[in-house]
Amino acid sequence: MTTEQPGTAESATATYVFAVCRQLDPAALTGLAGLADGFPVRGLRFGSLTAVVQHVPAAEFTEDAWQQRLSDREELEHCARAHHDVVTAAAACGPTAPLALATLYRGDERARQALEPDADRFAAVLARIEGHAEWGVKVYLPAAAPGPGSHRSGGGAGRAYLERKRGLHRAREQHHDRALQTAEDIDTALSRLATATRRLRPHGPELTGEKHRLQILNATYLVSSVRVRRLLEAVAGLRHRTGADVEVSGPWVPYSFVGEV
Known part of the structure; x- marks a missing residue:
């Protein structure tokens, strides 16, 4: 201001x-x-x-x-x-x-x-x-399953509870790793078609209102008008290949790429 x-x-x-x-x-x-x-x-x-x-x-x-x-x-x-x-x-x-x-x-x-x-x-x-517009891309994956409840019982039931907890922890780690890799793959593919890119902090559920989806990528791309069709085709291919929900918005005036003016 x-x-x-x-x-x-x-x-x-x-x-x-x-x-x-x-x-x-x-x-x-x-x-x-x-x-x-x-x-x-x-x-x-x-x-x-x-x-x-x-x-x-x-x-x-x-x-x-x-x-x-x-x-x-x-x-x-x-x-x-x-x-x-x-x-x-x-x-x-x-x-x-x-x-x-x-x-x-x-x-x-x-x-x-x-x-x-x-x-x-x-x-x-x-x-x-000149000749460019800004395109926003937000990518979502299903949220990881919740962990086990806090109920505890003795003997074999207690050991089973701990095994389930370890299994869910591993599953959450794998889900997190997959999310990071998917975000990198999509950003890399779209960045090849852009003149410039900006990665923004993904929004958490408190901002998106999404309880069952996790936003893994929030990015914006400066794209030449002659590459827009290729960008949209790439998004469609990435949806199919990764299984992620990829939302595209634009074209916008390139607010994110004018610098501090």
């Missing part, structure tokens, strides 16, 4: 920056609400590049106001959705580098001054992602 104290008594608006691109058709932004009613989403030139911006009421977008806004789940979702809608519309015109949510400056001129020193870095990012 990049914020400045955006307003003074004399300044009614601040400038919110959604993204940076090379070319922008103003018609692509027509009708977008952005983050503030009554202010159009528009382009702001700096050098050979264009920032996608919107005036917002300065008093409603101070740093304290942002902190309150982002701590409210519904408000956070609203802001993130509005930000994404603008970025997606701009990306329809050509390669687009999204900026972080809540990138805000005191005005257009201050935004230009802040962005211009990074013009070369923006240009390099736009060249790298």
